[in-house]
Amino acid sequence: MPTSSTAVGNAALGKLGQGAVLSFDDPDDRARWLKSRFADVRDLCLRANRWHFAMARARLSAEATAPAFGYGRQFPLPTDCLRLVEVGGVAVTPGLADYQGGSQPAFALEGGRILTDAAAPLDIRYVRRAEDVAGWDPLFAEAVACRLAFDLAEKLTQSSGKKEAALRDYQLAVREAVRVNAIETAPESTPDGAWVLARL
Known part of the structure; x- marks a missing residue:
């Protein structure tokens, strides 16, 4: 399970057939691009569901x-x-x-x-x-890595095929993460609207 932003970034790079970086502060284009996109991708993945x-x-x-x-x-x-x-x-x-x-x-x-x-x-x-990667659900960490891979695919590989594959991986990872997250959620009732109440 990834315990740092660098580990999640390296998982994304691995999905694109790229070598790992030691840190987002490495003097390397891959590290620079990871650093520029990581927080935004994390936040959009967090906002997408009730994790x-x-x-x-x-x-x-x-x-x-x-x-x-x-x-x-x-x-x-x-x-x-x-x-x-x-x-x-x-x-x-x-x-x-x-x-x-x-x-x-x-x-x-x-x-x-x-x-x-x-x-x-x-x-x-x-x-x-949630900025502390060590506290993330492993399935969410996988989804973030897949989304990073999608975001960086064209810059790093110039391959539309790899970008499409990364998007499919992201969609599958999110589906699995959401499914498990939902299983662990207690059932919630929704309030009846006026249309329903008027027919009681």
Whole structure:
């Protein structure tokens, strides 16, 4: 299991038939490209799913200034927040709730803030920027390596075939990682919308 960003980067290089680097600071184009893309690829892979190892909780204080209209309070997101999952016990998921319109949603996410009428402090759950590779799920580390290989394939190999192969590897790795992640998730119910409730 990779325990460092360099190990994940070297896994990506190996998938492209490239030799390993000692560090992202090596005086080598491969290391320079890995260093320039690693954080962005990590964050986009983290944001794409609710990974258990990257979940965090926070209790937010309201800002002194309220939103201009619509909601009574606003709360700044944590600086390491990549994806909001739950706000005050309400899951951030698409569902059947009032898809024809109706009352204002319980909260809105705008400009790095949560706008809501809920009282402070506001409890949230979110996917955090997990920078410590040693704490990653091995399947997620594999997905990041595959995505890095896809990103760097053309620069390093000038081969569209290798880039396509890297994309397939990435898709398979993500599918497996998401499947295992989902198996370890407790079932969640979604709220009924007005359309369903009107027919009860």
